[in-house]
Amino acid sequence: MKIFFLICWRNLWRHKRRSLIVISSVAVGVFAIILAMGLINGIMVQMVDNTINTSLGHLSIQRKGFQGSVRLQYAFAPGEDIARALKASGVSIKGYAPRVKVKGMVRSSESSRGVLIVGIDPVKERSVSYLYTYTSKEEGSSFLDDPAANDILISKSMADRMELVPGDKLVLMVQNAKGEMSGTGMTVRGVFSTPVDAFDRYTVFTGIDRLRELTGTPGLVSEINAVLTDRNAAVGAKKKIGALISSPGIEVLTWQEMAPSLVSSIMIVDTMMYVSFFIIFITIIFSIANTLVMAIMERFHEIGVMKSIGTGPRWIFLMVLFESMNLGLLGLGAGIILGTTVTGILGATGIDLSVYSETMRTMGSGSVIYPAVRGFDIFMATVIVLFTTVSAAVFPARKAARIEPVEALTYI
Amino acid sequence: MSIIRIEKLVKNYENNGLLVPAVRGVDLSIERGEFSAIAGPSGSGKTTLLNLIGGLDRPSEGKVFVGESDLTALTPKELSDLRLRKIGFVFQAYNLIPVLTAMENVEYVLLLQGVDKNERANRSAAMLREVGLEKEMDRLPREMSGGQQQRVAVARAIVSEPDIVLADEPTANLDQKTGESLIDLMHRLNHEKKITFLFSTHDPMVMHRAERLVHIIDGHIDSDERKGSGRAPAKKKAPGKGKKGATKSSQGKARR
Numbered sequence: 001m002k003i004f005f006l007i008c009w010r011n012l013w014r015h016k017r018r019s020l021i022v023i024s025s026v027a028v029g030v031f032a033i034i035l036a037m038g039l040i041n042g043i044m045v046q047m048v049d050n051t052i053n054t055s056l057g058h059l060s061i062q063r064k065g066f067q068g069s070v071r072l073q074y075a076f077a078p079g080e081d082i083a084r085a086l087k088a089s090g091v092s093i094k095g096y097a098p099r100v101k102v103k104g105m106v107r108s109s110e111s112s113r114g115v116l117i118v119g120i121d122p123v124k125e126r127s128v129s130y131l132y133t134y135t136s137k138e139e140g141s142s143f144l145d146d147p148a149a150n151d152i153l154i155s156k157s158m159a160d161r162m163e164l165v166p167g168d169k170l171v172l173m174v175q176n177a178k179g180e181m182s183g184t185g186m187t188v189r190g191v192f193s194t195p196v197d198a199f200d201r202y203t204v205f206t207g208i209d210r211l212r213e214l215t216g217t218p219g220l221v222s223e224i225n226a227v228l229t230d231r232n233a234a235v236g237a238k239k240k241i242g243a244l245i246s247s248p249g250i251e252v253l254t255w256q257e258m259a260p261s262l263v264s265s266i267m268i269v270d271t272m273m274y275v276s277f278f279i280i281f282i283t284i285i286f287s288i289a290n291t292l293v294m295a296i297m298e299r300f301h302e303i304g305v306m307k308s309i310g311t312g313p314r315w316i317f318l319m320v321l322f323e324s325m326n327l328g329l330l331g332l333g334a335g336i337i338l339g340t341t342v343t344g345i346l347g348a349t350g351i352d353l354s355v356y357s358e359t360m361r362t363m364g365s366g367s368v369i370y371p372a373v374r375g376f377d378i379f380m381a382t383v384i385v386l387f388t389t390v391s392a393a394v395f396p397a398r399k400a401a402r403i404e405p406v407e408a409l410t411y412i
Numbered sequence: 413m414s415i416i417r418i419e420k421l422v423k424n425y426e427n428n429g430l431l432v433p434a435v436r437g438v439d440l441s442i443e444r445g446e447f448s449a450i451a452g453p454s455g456s457g458k459t460t461l462l463n464l465i466g467g468l469d470r471p472s473e474g475k476v477f478v479g480e481s482d483l484t485a486l487t488p489k490e491l492s493d494l495r496l497r498k499i500g501f502v503f504q505a506y507n508l509i510p511v512l513t514a515m516e517n518v519e520y521v522l523l524l525q526g527v528d529k530n531e532r533a534n535r536s537a538a539m540l541r542e543v544g545l546e547k548e549m550d551r552l553p554r555e556m557s558g559g560q561q562q563r564v565a566v567a568r569a570i571v572s573e574p575d576i577v578l579a580d581e582p583t584a585n586l587d588q589k590t591g592e593s594l595i596d597l598m599h600r601l602n603h604e605k606k607i608t609f610l611f612s613t614h615d616p617m618v619m620h621r622a623e624r625l626v627h628i629i630d631g632h633i634d635s636d637e638r639k640g641s642g643r644a645p646a647k648k649k650a651p652g653k654g655k656k657g658a659t660k661s662s663q664g665k666a667r668r
Contacts (some may be wrong), residue, residue: 003516003523012513305507308468309568310496310524312489406469409503 003327004315008322009118013331022291023331025284026385028380030335031342033277038343039351040273044266045372046195046365048231053130054194055203056255057096058234059241064251066222067258070101070116072177075220076250085244091237095127096226097330100211103397106154106204108162109398115158115204117174119145119211128227131205134192140166147207151189155200159191166190172206176216184214196364218308226361231255233374274380281388288324288392296320296400303400304408313401320397321390328389336378346371415575415608416442416465416475423460423631431433434460436631437474442610443578446488447602449611449622457631458581458612465610466499466578467491479575496524502568502579506561508553514540515549517571521572539567543597559590566598576608585617 012019052058058065061082066074078281086096105112122144126132135153138332144151152172154164164170166188173183186206194200212218222384228237234254242252257265296303303316350368353360357367423435434457442448451459456592463469464476467483469586476483478498484626486494495501508517542551543563553561562582569577579598596617601607611618619625627634 002529003512003520007509007511014511039514085619302507302509305503306509308466308491308495308503308507309521310523322463371478399422406463409463409468409507 004319005322008319008326011299011319011323012326015295018291018294019327022288022327023334025287026328026331026388027334027338029277029281029284030061030332030381030385031339032280033384034336034339034373034377035346035371036341037270037337037377037380038347038373039275039369040269041374041377042264042347042369042371043363044269044363046369047363048259048262048266050195050364050366051199051259052227052231054134054196054199054257055129056108056258058228058231058255059226060223060253060258061226061241061245061250061297062223062253064249067253070103070222072102072175072215072217075100075177075217075222076213076247077219078221078224079247080131081244081246082250085225085241086226089237089240089244091233091240092229094227094229095124096224097121097124097128098208098221098224100208100215100217100220101222102174102211102215104172106152106158106162107171107173108164110163111161113158113162114202115200116202117172117211118205119147119208120205121284122210128225130194131192134194135190136192144205144207145226148209148213149189149207150184150186150210152186153192153204153205154188154324155203156191156193157197157200158204159188164188172204174211174214174216174323176214178216182214195361195366197358197361200361211231239310268385274384277380278385281384284386285392288327288389289395290323291327292393292396293399295323296396300403300408303361303403304405307403307405308409317397319399321393324389324393324397325386328385332382332385335381339381340373340378343371343373347373414441415444415479416440416610417475417477417668418465419475419477421462421464421476422472423457423469424472435464435471437507438628438631438633440626440633440636441606442608444575444608445606446624447599447609447622448620448624448626449613450626450628451613451619451622452628452634453614456628458614458628460631461628462578462580462610462612465497466501496521497572498575500571500572500574500577502562502565502577502582504581504584506553506558506565506585508561508564508568509527510553510642513550513552514545514556514560514567517553517564518567518571521568525572536567539571540564542601545568557590558586559594562586562590562594566594566601570601570605570607572605574664576610579609579611581613581614581615582611588617591615592617 043252063074063076083115086093104115104117104119106115132143133143135139141352144153152170159165162170168188170188171183172179172186175181212220228234234256238252238254245252306316316337347370350370352368354367418438418440421435421438422433425432425434438461450461452458459646460469462482464471467478467486471484481494483494507595509520512520515536518539519532522532522535537549540546543566545560545563545567548556548560553564556564583594586594598609599621613619613621622639624636626636626640
């Protein structure tokens with residue numbers, strides 16, 4: 001077989017420039033796939049991480065139905081079994097914290113708005129979210145420290161709109177467990193700014209004990225959020241922890257289940273990108289096919305000789321196919337090296353898109369993007385290139401396999 | 413025993429709706445070990461006849477047998493296999509695979525036959541030594557002279573030990589001295605290895621050296637003469653042109 005592959009390989013270099021043009025076109029295509037998918041991947045990873053770090057965590061233990069309807073009726077008293085399950089499951093957990101969530105309203109002298117009020121344990125919360133990091137420590141702003149205090153954290157964008165600064169008062173209105181509305185004045189303890197605009201527009205934080213008091217739910221939680229050392233382990237962790245919880249009506253949800261629209265949007269973007277790349281590579285099919293047809297016409301006589309001395313049509317077909325695959329694989333190799341190098345460098349330095357910071361915040365990705373190479377993208381690039389080169393070779397290879405020796409021998 | 417047997421062979425080509433006969437009812441038989449030539453002027457049908465014998469072309473009528481195989485009854489795949497295993501080809505323009513070295517060109521046929529790697533290498537090297545190219549084994553065709561390339565072509569043709577080697581005007585692109593040397597080589601192989609050779613030629617030197625000379629004119633066999641041993645001619649002696657000693661064999665008789 002060595003000779004057969006030698007023929008395929010050496011045939012490539014009979015017209016170096018022509019082969020290099022095709023190889024370059026494949027390489028540029030692969031480079032574009034890796035870089036573009038790296039960028040998209042970087043944005044998506046940051047969107048997911050930001051969503052996890054601001055609100056979701058990796059796992060949430062909650063009463064069934066809470067995910068679809070954030071209401072106090074789903075609050076529950078966490079049993080010992082939950083704490084035991086988190087410790088005994090063998091899952092590598094970075095931390096977990098209780099939260100009470102209820103919808104309500106905040107009012108200042110200037111405006112009012114509907115919000116999601118989240119009651120947190122200021123100490124434990126640091127292990128499950130970046131809220132402490134996102135909270136400003138300047139101009140009188142600070143993080144919550146007492147879970148029973150009459151303090152509230154609001155986002156910087158909300159503070160600006162409501163013309164509030166740390167130390168100002170606002171009125172928090174909430175419906176308690178009995179269905180009665182109650183309002184209380186609270187002090188703006190601090191302002192935070194996360195990379196997720198939608199989160200900042202809608203979410204405020206207060207101490208968990210104070211919110212329990214306001215809602216009349218002493219000792220209850222809406223959910224317990226847990227963060228793992230590896231977010232990709234969430235599905236396995238859910239099964240292990242879920243199996244150890246005996247409290248009725250309690251379920252464990254992964255971040256994918258809590259943010260299905262985020263997951264599906266990632267899949268849609270990925271699919272759209274790959275469809276685009278397939279379409280781009282269809283043009284490369286014609287480029288390769290054209291090159292191969294030219295090569296075959298130039299070697300018409302030679303292929304006739306090969307058939308005369310007993311080379312079967314199948315071998316001729318395979319020869320053209322391998323020549324095409326060689327072109328594709330060389331381009332693929334060059335594209336992967338170029339793509340991973342450039343994406344790797346950009347992944348280390350980051351791409352500063354702060355000029356579009358508002359748009360990036362709306363997307364929830366942050367204004368500095370760190371492109372990331374995914375093994376799956378390289379796999380898909382390989383699949384696309386193999387599909388392209390094999391498709392491109394079919395017509396020329398069949399043409400070559402059908403060459404009549406006697407016709408080719410008289411062809412000059 | 414006949415290696416090649418041709419019965420009432422006809423080949424017509426169509427040209428702008430006109431039927432152009434190239435071979436007109438030829439009967440011929442080639443015996444094992446012969447060193448024969450089909451001679452005739454350009455356009456007489458000798459290359460067409462050789463192509464039909466080699467299974468490169470299909471006859472319009474008649475039959476071609478290589479051994480017991482009726483070529484007209486074979487599928488393209490079977491024809492390809494037969495060419496691979498039973499027939500060696502030497503072409504006028506050498507027709508080596510340009511991207512392969514001399515050694516690889518010879519090995520290629522054995523590769524197609526599925527011969528083991530070591531045996532391939534040994535047999536190919538031995539064959540190149542046989543044709544006097546032991547120092548040129550690693551050269552590409554473009555790095556060799558015409559005579560050397562044709563020797564590689566001969567080595568390629570005989571390395572698989574075919575029943576017959578068909579050589580289409582093998583000396584046409586060579587100078588007189590190189591041509592003679594090539595014919596010497598093939599004649600030696602014919603004698604030493606009992607390889608059957610059938611040439612098509614209009615080279616007087618080849619005609620003179622052939623032990624059997626079949627003249628073909630306008631697609632008919634005009635004469636079929638059997639001669640001596642095919643030794644090299646004496647210097648300055650004109651190659652045989654006449655038909656002295658010719659015998660019109662019953663099988664080589666032209667059909668009109």
